Amino acid sequence: MYAVETVDLSRVFELKGKSILALDDVNIRISKGEILGLLGANGAGKTTLVKILSTLLLPSKGSAYIHGYDVVKYAKDVRRMINLVSGGETPGYGMLTVRENLWFFSQLYGLSSSLARERIDMLIKAMELEQYKDVRMHRLSTGYKQRLNLARGFINDPKVLFLDEPTLGLDVVNAKHMRKYMRDWVDSDRARTILLTTHYLAEAEEVCDKIAIIYKGRIVAYETPSALKASLNNGVSIKVEILSNDHTPTTTSSSSDNRSRMVEKISRSSGVLACMLEPLGNGENGYDDDMGKHEKSSHSNGRYDSNSNNDDSSSSSSNGLTRLRIMLDDDSKIPDLVSTLVLNGYKVLSVKKDQPTLEDVYMRYVGMKDNGMG
Amino acid sequence: MAVVDGVHKMRSVDTYRTVRAVMQGIWLGWKVESNWTNPFVFLTYLIAKPIASVILVGLVFVIGSSASGISDSSREDLFFYTFTGAVFFIYPATITISLAYLVHEDRAKYEALKHIYITPSSLKPYIVGRGIASAINASVSVVVSLLVGSIIFSNYFALHLPIHASRVDYLALIASIPLGVAAFISLGMILYAINLVTFKLQYSLSEYTTGILFLLSGVVFPSSMLPYPVSLIGEALPTTHFLNVVRASLMGYNAYGSMAYLLLSTILMIVIALIFMKRVESIARIKGTIDRKAEY
Structure with a gap:
């Protein structure tokens, strides 16, 4: 069973009487313990795919599975296993502290109080937020809000984590730290899986086991980074x-x-x-x-x-x-x-x-x- | 047997998660609505607006009743009707307005809606929690408005509320509050659902709804006075029965007939809200509106 699998997945948006094909027969299979990098330009369909897999959007055609659960029929079961981080966004409540924001989301995932406290402490440390743990979110800089956003993504220790351009807006040091954290996170438990969408080719090359290139809603290449480069032998x-x-x-x-x-x-x-x-x-x-x-x-x-x-x-x-x-x-x-x-x-x-x-x-x-x- | 045990365990985990999500909704609702300023300003905000509304309704009554020349005893009964209607209408108004506006806050301002949606507990327990937080705030407003309003009208307009502490049916009064709150949260959930798939009604929808409820629910005059068949709509609303139970219990009359109607209309409202919410969530996933920012 794959951690993530899509079968002929398509999505059409109707905008002002026009049909826009955002995803066109997408077939991907991500094994457990793998980081898949999804590369593509703006509007290529990366975020649409992530939204379908994270149960925010319904496909127009085809199917998608998370650990064997259909994202349409078994959305509730899928939600127990996933989390999502969207780069460039800073979700959370400004009047709550860093710790309170993480607590809030931990409770929506049904974590026990002791486990929630333990995990919040661990994530605050991992994201180097100790100094700001009792600071209200609205007082944080954008970079620290981003770190909080990332910490939130790991709060339920998901089996499958969707990272939609997670390093967008992060400085060099923070982006590097983040990449290392996600690689270590997957390597420390091979049941974990990440689907990472990014514009940054080097980021994909650094952390991903496989790379899919999406263009106008279609997967045009899907291999390991070295295999993809080897495919250019004739070029x-x-x-x-x-x-x-x-x-x-x-x-x-x-x-x-x-x-x-x-x-x-x-x-x-x-x-x-x-x-x-x-x-x-x-x-x-x-x-x-x-x-x-x-x-x-x-x-x-x-x-x-x-x-x-x-x-x-x-x-x-x-x-x-x-x-x-x-x-x-x-x-x-x-x-x-x-x-x-x-x-x-x-x-x-x-x-x-x-x-x-x-x-x-x-x-x-x-x-x-x-x-x-x- | 193992499968049955597994199903039971799964259900108990779900219940546990749902309860925690409701509690978080209450906690967050309280934090969001009370933490935006210092406690003094918050308390002033919490009581000033409802008191102003209640006094306004009372003053309209005073002016209207003076002009019509009705007798003193009828005047006090009518004042009781109008005054308690305006005070206890704070519950549906506060709850529905806050829940209808919640979509905009969570989706655009805090960017948290989609992240709440993709948690296993998802939106409904959270909405219920936020509704209960609003009901707690509304309770403070109701108690203060009742006390301050009765003092003002008693001292300055010789209008005494015919409420005697010894005659009040406290059981019926206390039972009516959670029943009413459940109905108003359900109504708020319907408005929430509409705003989940629309973008241009964020502010106005709750205003229209509370306006219509105010007119149809027997707040300042009995719904039976409305022309047929509009009066039928009024009679079907839980707000109408909630106010009837509250009034009857405060006066020490038998409130249980109205209580039965309140219970029925509340159950009906809950069922409608759950079905509606489920359907709208599906539409929102088709249209992709759960995380879409405003279109204007």
Whole structure:
């Protein structure tokens, strides 16, 4: 029996007379003791899936099970086994203290007084909230409210925990602490399971046993991180730095439009699987490439978003300098690509082959779809 | 046998969890409604508004009765009817308003609704707990309004309530309170359910409902005075029977006939509320409104 299983799960929303397919025949199976990372852009269907599994929403078609219990027919049984943390939210009552808020939720789960006290103490310590345990919630900073939110998620020691972008809004240190906590939590009892939705590829790579990429409501890839990267064996990932020959001053929006057109044009070139703008590194825009992919949540490049191809103007171009990350089906296509860039008025400063990353995997599966190739 | 034991154990765990959830609803309701300010301001808020409402109704009666020239004995009986109606109407008004507004508070302000919903005890025990917390607050308002109002009208308008401590049927009076509260919480649950799947009635729904109840339930005049068939609706409402029991027990009359109607209408209201809530929860899961923020 799987901890979480969905069978042809679909969900349609009716909005102003229009039908929007949020989930389309989703099939996932998460074993006990596993952390599954669900990657996808905004609106891909991640939260919809979590809502169905956590009994907040009914599916339009298909079925979903938590430890064998149907989330529609046996919602009450499912609720005994689950909890949910949504990042960016701070649920709780401002006039209650940290301890009182946790107490309130512990009682809704029917914990005995002694067990509730013990678990609250443990979570307050784990989330480093000791100093604030008797402080009213409305006096806490956003970061501490987030920690309280996370503590609430663990209060009933759920068998299946849904973490919907849990590190959203957390600083680097807190996010790292949180990731370690969730990994340790699962590893300490292999009956526990986490479904983690995230925009942060590095976060998924760091803590997840398996990764599912969801795109427009469909699961387009579902494997272990290493297997996903290995699936790119036939592909080549390159970083290209180019300089626009036309240095006439342009407005931010027209410059962004030009780059979008360029990305679109490259994406349509022969042998190109995907193309996206890369953030510029230190000394150019003030933050580091690798860090920017996961920890710098406040920066647009810290979040993986399919739209980032088009509107990441501030982070990917400076004084005409643009960095691209391109997936090719074969490295023999590199000279053709360089020719295309030169013919389109760009000066190619460097071309560098790179090791495949999870980002490339994402690009390949989602980028291909965006290019109409999937 | 083992299966039967398992089922019994599961049920007792469910009951235990439900009771704890109700208790938490009461505790949270008290904390939320009393902790927003210092105790003095809270107490003032708790009693000032109901006293003002009761005195307003009393003053309207004083002016109306002076103009119509009714006899003193009838005047006191009518005053008793109007005054006790206005005072004890605090129960349905407070409970239904607080429960109807609770959805908005928990969903938008505290972002806690979905997290309460996905607990095994879910919403109903919590709503009941919050309703009981409101009933406790309402009880304070009722007692204070009764005392302050009777002193004011007795001293300044020579209107004495014909209540004699020795004649009051305390058993009927005390029994009517939990019965009435159960009915009003059920009504509040219906309003809660409506607000769970709608967004534009958060403030107005309870106002409309209490307004209609005030008109139909024999608060300041008997519901039999209403035109037929509206009077029938009034006669079916638990608020009407609750006020009838309260009045009869305060006067020392036989209140048990009205009590039977109160009991029946309360049971009916509970059944309707539970069915309605179950159906609406399902609609809310279809529409995805449990955690959706306001649409305006």
